[in-house]
Amino acid sequence: MSEPLSARIVGPSPHITSKETCPGIMLWVVAALVPSALWAIVTMGLVALQLFAVTIGVSLVTEALWNRIARKPQTLLDGSALVTGLLLAMSLPPRTPWWMAAAAALVAIGLGKMIFGGLGHNLFNPALVGRAFVTLSWAGVLATAPERGWFRALPDVTAEGYDAISGATRLAVAAADRAASGAYGFDLAAQYQPLLLKNLEGSLGEVSAVLLILGGLVLIVRGIIDWRIPAGYIGTMALASWAFGSDPVFHILAGGVMLGAFFMATDYVSSPMSKTGRLVYGVGCGLFNALGRFIGPMPESTTFAILFMNGLAPLIDRVTRPRTFGWVKSND
Amino acid sequence: MFRGGVHPPGHKEATAGSAVEWAPVPARLVVPMSQHLGAPCVPTVAVGDRVSRGQVIGDIEAMVSAPVHSPVNGTVAEVGTTLTAAGMTVKAVVIDADEAQELESFVPVPDTGDARARVRGAGIVGMGGATFPSVVKLTPPKDADVHTVILNGCECEPFLTCDHRLMLEQPERVIAGAKHVREIIGAKRVIIALESNKPDALEALRAAADDTIEVVALPTRYPQGAEKQLIYALLKTEVPHGKLPSAAGVLVHNVATAVAIADALETGKPLTERIVTVTGSVARPGNYRVLLGTLVSELIETAGGLVGDVERVISGGPMTGMALGSLDVPVTKGMSGIVAVPKGMAAPAIADDQPCMRCGRCPQTCPMGLEPYALATFADRRMWDAAAKRNVLDCIECGVCSYVCPTKRPLLQLIRLAKAAAMAKGVKS
Numbered sequence: 001m002s003e004p005l006s007a008r009i010v011g012p013s014p015h016i017t018s019k020e021t022c023p024g025i026m027l028w029v030v031a032a033l034v035p036s037a038l039w040a041i042v043t044m045g046l047v048a049l050q051l052f053a054v055t056i057g058v059s060l061v062t063e064a065l066w067n068r069i070a071r072k073p074q075t076l077l078d079g080s081a082l083v084t085g086l087l088l089a090m091s092l093p094p095r096t097p098w099w100m101a102a103a104a105a106l107v108a109i110g111l112g113k114m115i116f117g118g119l120g121h122n123l124f125n126p127a128l129v130g131r132a133f134v135t136l137s138w139a140g141v142l143a144t145a146p147e148r149g150w151f152r153a154l155p156d157v158t159a160e161g162y163d164a165i166s167g168a169t170r171l172a173v174a175a176a177d178r179a180a181s182g183a184y185g186f187d188l189a190a191q192y193q194p195l196l197l198k199n200l201e202g203s204l205g206e207v208s209a210v211l212l213i214l215g216g217l218v219l220i221v222r223g224i225i226d227w228r229i230p231a232g233y234i235g236t237m238a239l240a241s242w243a244f245g246s247d248p249v250f251h252i253l254a255g256g257v258m259l260g261a262f263f264m265a266t267d268y269v270s271s272p273m274s275k276t277g278r279l280v281y282g283v284g285c286g287l288f289n290a291l292g293r294f295i296g297p298m299p300e301s302t303t304f305a306i307l308f309m310n311g312l313a314p315l316i317d318r319v320t321r322p323r324t325f326g327w328v329k330s331n332d
Numbered sequence: 333m334f335r336g337g338v339h340p341p342g343h344k345e346a347t348a349g350s351a352v353e354w355a356p357v358p359a360r361l362v363v364p365m366s367q368h369l370g371a372p373c374v375p376t377v378a379v380g381d382r383v384s385r386g387q388v389i390g391d392i393e394a395m396v397s398a399p400v401h402s403p404v405n406g407t408v409a410e411v412g413t414t415l416t417a418a419g420m421t422v423k424a425v426v427i428d429a430d431e432a433q434e435l436e437s438f439v440p441v442p443d444t445g446d447a448r449a450r451v452r453g454a455g456i457v458g459m460g461g462a463t464f465p466s467v468v469k470l471t472p473p474k475d476a477d478v479h480t481v482i483l484n485g486c487e488c489e490p491f492l493t494c495d496h497r498l499m500l501e502q503p504e505r506v507i508a509g510a511k512h513v514r515e516i517i518g519a520k521r522v523i524i525a526l527e528s529n530k531p532d533a534l535e536a537l538r539a540a541a542d543d544t545i546e547v548v549a550l551p552t553r554y555p556q557g558a559e560k561q562l563i564y565a566l567l568k569t570e571v572p573h574g575k576l577p578s579a580a581g582v583l584v585h586n587v588a589t590a591v592a593i594a595d596a597l598e599t600g601k602p603l604t605e606r607i608v609t610v611t612g613s614v615a616r617p618g619n620y621r622v623l624l625g626t627l628v629s630e631l632i633e634t635a636g637g638l639v640g641d642v643e644r645v646i647s648g649g650p651m652t653g654m655a656l657g658s659l660d661v662p663v664t665k666g667m668s669g670i671v672a673v674p675k676g677m678a679a680p681a682i683a684d685d686q687p688c689m690r691c692g693r694c695p696q697t698c699p700m701g702l703e704p705y706a707l708a709t710f711a712d713r714r715m716w717d718a719a720a721k722r723n724v725l726d727c728i729e730c731g732v733c734s735y736v737c738p739t740k741r742p743l744l745q746l747i748r749l750a751k752a753a754a755m756a757k758g759v760k761s
Binding site for chain 2: 016274
């Protein structure tokens with residue numbers, strides 16, 4: 001005779017489950033970002049490491065404290081705060097003052113995520129909320145932040161072929177050139193190589209497009225992110241750049257488009273869920289990024305393009321709802 | 333190819349190479365009067381009666397039902413009740429088997445010249461697990477033009493290999509069953525479908541088939557064997573919402589059912605045994621030919637007993653089967669497998685779920701094109717009308733959504749709740 005009822009656990013089907021877990025997915029995202037982050041630290045110096053430490057540390061502490069105060073179960077182990085902290089640092093320029101990075105992380109987790117109810121409930125990508133907050137609040141501080149300051153100075157890169165390091169990125173210079181004369185004061189094509197391999201202008205996440213693309217491809221192959229979002233995003237960006245009479249390759253490599261397309265726009269919570277929806281959303285991100293860059297006031301419009309599309313994601317989900325199998329016509 | 337689906341680890345290698353062997357005749361059999369969908373049978377024997385193998389021991393005058401036969405020569409020890417794999421208590425006839433059994437002989441179902449009557453008389457039901465009485469399927473509505481018969485040998489559930497072995501070892505019987513069904517229904521086309529992970533069975537069937545029968549290998553993807561998905565994969569036809577496959581001109585039978593139909597029509601053999609895959613954490617996994625009414629606990633002993641830390645014992649496959657609360661339940665007509673799932677592989681019994689992180693896996697893999705995350709949220713909030721509007725009643729309960737969910741939400745459980753509530757309220761989608 002067999003064991004009594006209590007010897008076994010009875011439960012509903014399905015009785016097996018995939019190995020995919022939330023922390024597992026987050027760790028893959030972290031792993032895909034690690035080469036870019038390490039390269040940023042190697043090329044920019046400890047200033048980058050300090051930024052990572054501040055944003056990740058403040059992100060984790062904010063989430064932990066929020067849960068504590070709200071008497072909710074601790075959620076640090078789901079890994080999402082780590083990803084937010086990491087992405088946030090990569091979206092900031094190395095000269096960002098530490099207090100500004102801390103404020104960005106506080107806002108990212110507090111107002112970007114926890115206030116909505118935590119992971120899964122936020123409408124916008126938390127890292128971008130944090131970045132948007134500080135770039136809007138302290139635009140002047142960020143633009144004029146000294147190269148030498150609280151953090152260790154940037155390494156001298158003039159030997160690498162640069163004339164100088166300036167607060168403005170090539171993208172901003174290009175936009176100013178366009179506005180002023182309709183022509184560029186420098187050769188965009190000459191920027192391909194630094195943008196792909198070693199670019200010290202802009203944010204930590206702009207240091208090497210190659211590493212970001214490789215990380216993104218790993219996530220696509222691993223089935224963690226949907227190729228439709230980066231493909232729609234980058235494809236539209238290139239097409240729009242060409243349509244505006246500019247260099248498509250330069251424009252998809254500059255201004256954090258790669259970080260945005262592979263790692264920011266693909267955030268599960270703030271992007272649509274259907275395949276069609278994701279393509280539409282990716283195209284939208286690329287379109288608004290290009291519009292911001294070519295006719296708007298902000299050449300570095302990646303953040304706001306994605307945040308805007310985050311806001312549209314629920315609507316996109318609604319209009320791209322799948323047709324139920326067996327229903328000849330759409331039924332809702 | 334049908335929409336969505338997943339490819340869980342197959343775990344079939346443990347038994348795919350094991351030839352079907354007879355499980356020993358138990359000293360005592362517990363034969364439930366309800367081994368099918370529809371009206372339960374009424375016992376037609378009394379305590380002390382001598383019964384012969386193949387003799388009817390339970391029947392009822394109902395269209396949707398199937399008579400039950402004695403699997404052995406023996407004596408009725410008890411007419412009472414038993415617990416079933418589904419956890420229900422049903423009427424059962426308990427038979428003490430004679431020591432010497434002639435399993436080759438049986439009391440044949442009388443031949444009145446009516447094939448459908450003989451299929452009914454043999455007590456044949458869908459042996460893939462649905463246990464729908466086959467005669468009902470063989471009697472499509474008058475206005476339906478059933479042009480195609482599909483024999484389902486996909487066996488897309490992990491672990492199970494009973495259909496695989498049947499197709500490999502008795503391909504000519506599967507073909508014979510296909511021809512009988514074709515004749516009864518007057519269909520033009522017959523397709524035997526299986527998944528590409530059974531190349532040996534494919535070859536065997538192709539060798540045994542003539543050119544009037546198509547043998548098709550489909551991609552290995554769960555739930556390839558789900559009726560609507562199978563029909564779509566083969567014919568690119570969608571069974572309209574709320575309709576039976578006959579509305580699309582199709583009749584689908586499991587391969588084991590087809591063999592049972594062939595046996596019943598050719599020799600009058602009633603359904604008193606079936607092949608059961610016993611696998612997972614058991615000492616000797618295998619495919620066993622088991623007399624209906626054998627207790628699962630005895631069958632597990634035949635397979636060498638449970639080994640290691642077994643968390644759940646499942647009747648059927650791990651995606652759609654039922655976890656057994658007791659092993660002292662009888663093997664019935666629809667029981668394709670007994671899977672002992674070891675600790676670590678089984679899904680947690682009590683969901684320790686986190687919130688949905690909107691990863692999109694469930695809507696993208698739902699083979700019915702539903703949005704499980706949304707339906708589950710509606711169920712959570714008791715929004716039955718909203719769930720019904722989003723077609724919760726179309727859910728086929730394949731379990732893919734719960735399987736793929738990274739935050740381990742009990743999606744199918746919540747959806748079942750919404751289905752039950754929507755049906756109770758009579759909500760129309």
